[in-house]
Amino acid sequence: MGFTRAELESFRGRSVDDLMPERPRLVFVGINPGLWTAATGTHFAHPGNRFYPALVAAGIIPRMPRFADGFTEEDRRMFLDAGIGISNLVHRATARADELDRAELRAGAARLAADVAAWHPLVVAIVGLTAYRQGFGRPKARAGRQEERLADAELWVVPNPSGLNAHATVADLAVAYAQPARAAGIELHPPVR
Numbered sequence: 001m002g003f004t005r006a007e008l009e010s011f012r013g014r015s016v017d018d019l020m021p022e023r024p025r026l027v028f029v030g031i032n033p034g035l036w037t038a039a040t041g042t043h044f045a046h047p048g049n050r051f052y053p054a055l056v057a058a059g060i061i062p063r064m065p066r067f068a069d070g071f072t073e074e075d076r077r078m079f080l081d082a083g084i085g086i087s088n089l090v091h092r093a094t095a096r097a098d099e100l101d102r103a104e105l106r107a108g109a110a111r112l113a114a115d116v117a118a119w120h121p122l123v124v125a126i127v128g129l130t131a132y133r134q135g136f137g138r139p140k141a142r143a144g145r146q147e148e149r150l151a152d153a154e155l156w157v158v159p160n161p162s163g164l165n166a167h168a169t170v171a172d173l174a175v176a177y178a179q180p181a182r183a184a185g186i187e188l189h190p191p192v193r
Contacts, residue, residue, distance in 0.1 A: 003039055008095075011038035015091035019043060019076065024121040025083035026184035027153075028177075029112060031090065031097040031131040031160070038093035040070035043086040044161065051127070051161040054173035059188035060084070060181045082186060085121065087112070089128075089135055097131065097162075105135035117151035123184035124153045125177070128160040143176065145183070156180040 016033045028051075036046040044051035047068040055061045061082070065075035079086070089108040090100055116124055126132040133141050146155040158176040159168045168176075178188060 003036065008035040008039060011035045011093055012095070014038040014093045016041055016043060016088070016093070018085065018087040018115075019071075019079055020085040020087065020119060021080040021083050023083060024085040024119050026123045026125065026181055026186055027085040027087060027116070027119065027121045029124060029126045030086070030088045031128045032088050032100060032108075033091070033093040035093055035095055036068075040068070042067050042070045043088070045070065046162075049161055050168075050170050050173055053170045054161055054177050057170055057174035058178040058181065059190060060177060060186060062189040083184070084186065085119065087115065089126070089131055097128070097160075100131075102134050105131055106137070109135035113151055116153050120151075121153050121184070123156060123180045124150050125156040125158050125180040127158055129157050131160075132157045144179070154180075154183055156183070 012035060016037055020027070030043060033043070034046050037043055045067050052065055052067050056064050061078055065071055065078065067075070089112060090104050092104070094100065129141065129143050133139050141157060143157050143159060146157060149155055156179065158180065159173055161173050181188060
């Protein structure tokens with residue numbers, strides 16, 4: 001499936017429903033939906049995004065979902081049955097995350113804290129250090145496990161898988177994503193060869 005620029009632009013400002021199991025163990029929180037994500041209704045859906053390749057490389061999920069065209073029900077079940085949720089700091093779709101302002105990120109952080117209190121996950125992993133710093137008012141934060149908790153969940157910050165974060169390879173992302181998965185007690189699968 002492909003989209004024209006005009007088709008993608010028609011999804012600007014839309015939101016994407018959270019993918020949330022009844023009892024989440026680990027919740028990955030992206031910055032906000034991109035236009036491709038809004039068009040497909042699937043988080044991290046842009047074909048160039050390295051989120052799912054990194055999850056497979058880390059062993060967090062056993063196979064590659066068909067994310068660029070939107071999840072199948074089988075793909076959704078793979079996450080839900082494993083106790084893995086996906087949400088966003090800000091729900092408004094934009095072409096680029098840098099279109100968000102600090103106030104939106106801070107409001108998103110406050111809303112996320114309330115959501116996490118309702119979901120009760122063991123671990124939350126914010127996907128994007130700069131967004132975490134701005135949204136949570138932690139300008140000197142570093143990637144990895146944070147001292148603070150979010151609601152009652154252990155809080156991690158991991159690198160953004162966007163192609164705009166080119167210095168992080170899929171292997172680097174896999175190492176970073178495996179850490180909060182282990183902390184949440186997610187059983188890691190052997191890498192697919």
